[in-house]
Amino acid sequence: MARNLVFILALTSLCIGLAAADWNILNKKLKNGAASRLKNYCESWRINVELNNIKEFEVVPQECVDYIKHYMTSSQYRADSERAIEEVRLYLSSCCTLEGDGKDAWIFDVDDTLLSTIPYFKKHGFGGEKLNATLLESWMEQSKAPALAHTLKLFHEIRDKGVKIFLISSRIETLRSATVDNLINVGYHGWSSLILRGLEDDFMKVQQYKSEARKRLTKEGYRIWGIIGDQWSSVEGLPAAKRTFKLPNSIYYLS
Amino acid sequence: MARNLVFILALTSLCIGLAAADWNILNKKLKNGAASRLKNYCESWRINVELNNIKEFEVVPQECVDYIKHYMTSSQYRADSERAIEEVRLYLSSCCTLEGDGKDAWIFDVDDTLLSTIPYFKKHGFGGEKLNATLLESWMEQSKAPALAHTLKLFHEIRDKGVKIFLISSRIETLRSATVDNLINVGYHGWSSLILRGLEDDFMKVQQYKSEARKRLTKEGYRIWGIIGDQWSSVEGLPAAKRTFKLPNSIYYLS
Structure with missing residues (x-):
């Protein structure tokens, strides 16, 4: 019992x-x-x-901050970005009759294309707070942004083909030396020019400023085979590149 | 016990x-x-x-057919499309000083923008089979495509503002009467013109054909306030509309 x-x-x-x-x-x-x-x-x-x-959102909706944070730090974000880079590779394998005259060009955006700002946004509300340019720029001054590993690899593949690489960033001119240090520290080298926003570009929207920079390049005879950026303002506008590639980024919007 | x-x-x-x-x-x-x-x-x-x-994929990767089918028939697809339509509404509420001279225009794509082809693809491999134009066109001949409910509502809101609506579709001219019947049956009426692909457009890619149609409209003095389509080829190219809206669609690609 x-x-x-x-x-x-x-x-x-x-x-x-x-x-x-x-x-x-x-x-x-x-x-x-x-x-x-x-x-x-x-x-x-x-x-x-x-x-x-x-377009032109100033902050991620409050109720979506956790969701966006989760996505932007997830394996899905990495897979999505890597797939974009894979498509660039596929395009490059068949697209371009490079003329070897030093006029073949490729454009990269800097932030969230070559370098990741995620460590900054992790500490500053992950898009849920209005962008504080002063804080962001002092973080950029520290040159501590990590590379996007898959873009880093592609950067060197493109360079090794003899294509000139132009970096067109909406970072301000005073960040030049911090930006160069940061890029070199994480493995980028051998670009042809780093174009940053001077005082004279300050009245322009990002898309116009980047289009003007491309206009100068095409006037100098460059053939722009492609652009990679995380913002539509980096890839849209005239003159157009032969192909453009947009990386995912839903933390901030630059118009 | x-x-x-x-x-x-x-x-x-x-x-x-x-x-x-x-x-x-x-x-x-x-x-x-x-x-x-x-x-x-x-x-x-x-x-x-x-x-x-x-770009220009011919079929959905075999291993992703179920995933795409799941997405395109999910509440997420509906929510994504509805959100796009909401953004059109938001844009319309503040964008446009309509001049009331009959020259304010809006462009809609037809398939998977006004009408859904999902019932067809449900029976034909959901993007996993190469597009069979003959079969698809005989399905279109039956005029049985359902409306996308949220686009239908927006269509009438835009029309009620006095904006002229142009439908620019890559359907062929011989489908005109079936298309008109289908549109009317599901609740669309009052568009200004339905532009379909004639024999003379056949050598052009969709994006060029649609750009040419917009060129004619702007020559006639129309101000194109916006375009909604599910394909990039419906919204890209010159002349550009003031704003464009892309609905999700990962079943097929028209370039």
């Missing part, structure tokens, strides 16, 4: 344990209902930023 | 039931590992199509 009782008690606790596990799962599912609606909403926000349907 | 035995048996079966449920969960988790890597890959493929980094 006593042994039976022990057996019943043991079975009962096991059952309670398993039932509790199932209850947790059920509870999780209920919570997941609301979470899944929020995920739906934030995913729609993000995809419409990438489609360039949502 | 017999009652104890019944109790033990009942508890045991309950436990086996719960344990089986847990085993299923564990098993599911293991399978989820591989499934999650595939999801990662297919999601990257899809986002790079939407970013226009992957």
Whole structure:
């Protein structure tokens, strides 16, 4: 009888344990209902930023900050960026009859294309706070931005083909030496020119400033085979490159 | 004793039931590992199509057909499209000083913008089979494509503002009457012109054909306030509209 009782008690606790596990799962599912609606909403926000349907946002919607943070630090973000770089490689394998006259050119954006600003945004609200240029620029002064590993590899592949590399960034001119240090520290070298925003470019929107820079290059006879950037303002506008590639970035918008 | 035995048996079966449920969960988790890597890959493929980094694909990668089918029939696809339409609404609320001279214009693409081809692709491999124009066109002849509900609503909102609506589609001219019937059957009416591909347009790529159609409109004095389409070839090229909106579509690519 006593042994039976022990057996019943043991079975009962096991059952309670398993039932509790199932209850947790059920509870999780209920919570997941609301979470899944929020995920739906934030995913729609993000995809419409990438489609360039949502423009000129100043902050990530508060309720989506965690979602965007999760995405921008996820293996999905890395896979998405890597796939973009793979497509550049595919394009380069067949696109271009390089003339070897030193006039074949490729353009890279700097932030979130060659260098990642994610460490900064991790400490500053991950897009949920209005961009503080002063704080961001003092972070840039420290030259501590890591490279985007897959872009770094591609950079050297393009350079090794004999294509001249131009870096057109909306960073201001006073950040030149910090930017050069940062780029070299993480493995970039051998670019032809780093174009930064001078005082005279300050009245222009980013897209216009970058278009003007391309205009100068084409006037000098360069054939721009491609541009890679994380902002639509880096790749749109005239003169156009033969192909453009947009990396994902839903933390901030530069127009 | 017999009652104890019944109790033990009942508890045991309950436990086996719960344990089986847990085993299923564990098993599911293991399978989820591989499934999650595939999801990662297919999601990257899809986002790079939407970013226009992957161009001119003829078929959805075989391993991603189920994923794309799932997305294109999901609440996420609807939410993503609805958000795009919401952004059009937001733009329209402040963008345009309509002059009321009958020259304010808006352009809609037809397939997967006004009408959905998803019922067709459900029966024809969901992008995993090379597009069969003959089969697709005989389906279009039946005028059975459903409306995209949110675009239908927006269509009438734009029309009610006094903006002239132009439908520029890559459907061929012989589908005119079937297309008109289909559009009217599902609730569209009051457009100013439905532009379809004539024989003379056949040698052009879609983007060029659509750009030429816009060129004619601007020559006639129309101000094109916006374009909505599900293909980059509907919204890119010159002359440009003041704003363009891209709906998601990763089943096929028209260049």
